[in-house]
Amino acid sequence: MNNSVGRRWPSLSFGTLLITLLSACTVGPDFQRPEVQPIDQWSTPRTAAASQVVPAQMNERWWEVFNDPTLTALTRRAVTDNLDLKLAGSRLQQSRAARQVITSAQYPNTSATGSYARKRNSGEGLNDPSGHGGDSAFNLWDAGFSASWELDLWGRVRREAEAAEANVEVAQNDRRGVLLAVLAETAQDYLQLRGVQSTRAVTEQNLEVARRSLRFTQLRLADGVATDLDVAEAAAQVAAVEARLPALQQRQSQLINALSLLVGQPPQALQAELSSDAPVPQAPRQVAIGLPSQLAERRPDIRQAEARLHAATAGIGVAKGDFYPRITLSGNVGSQAMQLSDFGSWGSRAFGIGPQFSLPLFDGGRLRGMLHLREAQQQEAATAYQQTVLKAWHEIDDQLSAYNASQLRRDSLAEAVRQNQLALRTAQQQYVEGVVDFVTVLTVQGALLATQEQLVDSSTSVSLAMVGLYKALGGGWESVYPVTGGATSNPA
Template structure:
């Protein structure tokens, strides 16, 4: 067929392609989402909760400062941001295949040929020496593979989906980071509160031992009483290094999350501080809302889209390919002292290829891509179920911690009341001093349990917001990417 007919045919084929891509594969996965939560918190949910800055609901300035530093310097976020930049660049690489390529070439050189002609009657070869020649040539060459069946477009779609997935990976890293910082901070405050209670308990145990020693001298206590109290004191004192160790590890973990050396926060956080007295309100989200809010689910969806596009691209290899090419240039040749000779050339061509036999390679690639799509679709369903489990478990943990905290708060109040009553009786001489010390020890034990439950409530609240996927926004993520690119 004449070349002048191939170009209109290619343009007509391209127009047909824009209207239909026969190899495209659907990327929708049906998910069975429940209508409501089974173990929703008793706390009243509200639509006014700002999920992207949920930690500010604790109203703790130091926690806010730590999270701001983590968002600015955490290394996991830096790695995730670099992956976003890498994936965006790969989209450009994939999309470049949709357009013609244009190359420029330039070459030149000098040559002198010596040819020997043999077989002449005299039996001697004849040397032919050509004059020295200078040659220069240059030109442009263009090539364009017409995407008749959408294979290149689908490859670009797969790369774009992977780039979106890298952004969701950044969001997921941010959600996890915020939860880790808040959790470690709450646990640190809880440990510090328990350490203060333990130190008071140790002082009380020492006072009780001193009192028993005085009683023993007066014949009111025996050696067994002293031994039991000594054992109780030593066991209580042995708990203090353990709590100190836990607190130091939490400080070190916070420093690493903030992108700093482990010891950098010790001076800042060594002073004991209270747990936040205020908690964020419960967000009003339905199970189906997780699909748009949780980054891991959004990431799984992009994997399905990328796999579907890759399958369509693999199927497109079964169909013919059409390539258009055009080239043109000029050349100059100068021989000896003669004037140079210049000439211009051009070529316009087209190529058409179709697979006939490839030992099953194309079909195998299609099978691989189809199996990959099945894997990521099943993984999407699995992650959705895990997300539902995550939220339900967070609700259960929050309700359990809240109930325990309420009961232990009442128990602490009862122990405090019992101590005050016994102390009043002791002041009137109606009870002995040891009974007062025992009541005070019971109160401290109740306070310790209450502190653990209070910490559990705060940690459960953080876990609930992490399960909901709170702590990221599209705008903030894009801004972070642009700032990283500028550096």
């Protein structure tokens, strides 16, 4: 008996080894992560501003560098309540459900059935299982258990599962991209709101100056020193400054509505907490932006393009697997009887077991056309990945240039405002002394108002450029959206 077992063992080992080797075979190319030559360092402007970017570890919560509690609170609410983000989360859940459906094909499919029927067959048709020739009704009790499993000898099913996993990664990075866009848009709208409020404050200050000039001119007219022309010009200046305020108020209302939408609230829901004036949050003198080599790990669009390329590569394996035979093992066992007392007895047993085999012979070129389609899609995905990376480098370089240029412009405008303030005080004094006419005072005052508004706009642009730089770098989603998870963690 022992010798008999010893003689059978080699054949069993060979069969097991054969099945193992066949199951390890996977048709189609294996995915290789694309290599893109990174730049060695960030670009450096010829004329550098006072604030500089440094290649240090980037602050993932970059919105906190502004040290503005209101902005931090709005960011937290946007991450929690933004509807675009919730839609992206739903798409991620769908991709995970699709992955579960596809990967289930790797495992055996089992089911249990049971039925009871009161039947009567035709006496003129095929045979009557009751033996009554269709003259009387009979009972039929039936129950069983069945199982089937496709032997994935060529790896077609495994390639489908691989593509499904890559598509989940695509959906994950889609959500990360939406989150990054929401973070940036929230910060940008908030900064613009504070910029509009600062512009309005400057306009109201200049309006008060214009009104004082009007009152002063009216007094000089009463004393016989000024003319009606001076009074009319002063009144026109007051009206011109007043005309700026409605547009600023409208812009403020629009930005508050935009922020309300970002946090999933109805129009003007944030009016009470955002209508009070506050200065434009300013960036620190040094901004850490990380290393160029970290870009591919941070930007969701690059990660998404890589996942699409992975899915397209796995799709080639699926298409090639369709050329090979499909072998499915199936079996069933059960019991069937016309009397309940016989149901489950040894004589009522029924079973069936065996493989099923299918091989495509002629399909009019459908399979070959599908393979060519998958290969072309893979080439497109590879080109799209290269394009995404190249666009990322250009976007970052443009944002670095914009951040530096906006700072230089702000510093020049700050000096212009100081000089215009000095010029206005001088012109007012000379007008009192009768050295210059009132037109000169109005001209200098208009120049001061223009440069003050430009300075506010430029200061806002510096902060907006920093937000744009962080968005281009792809930072921010890591701290509120884990790399491996789909749920949003607490961003506070």
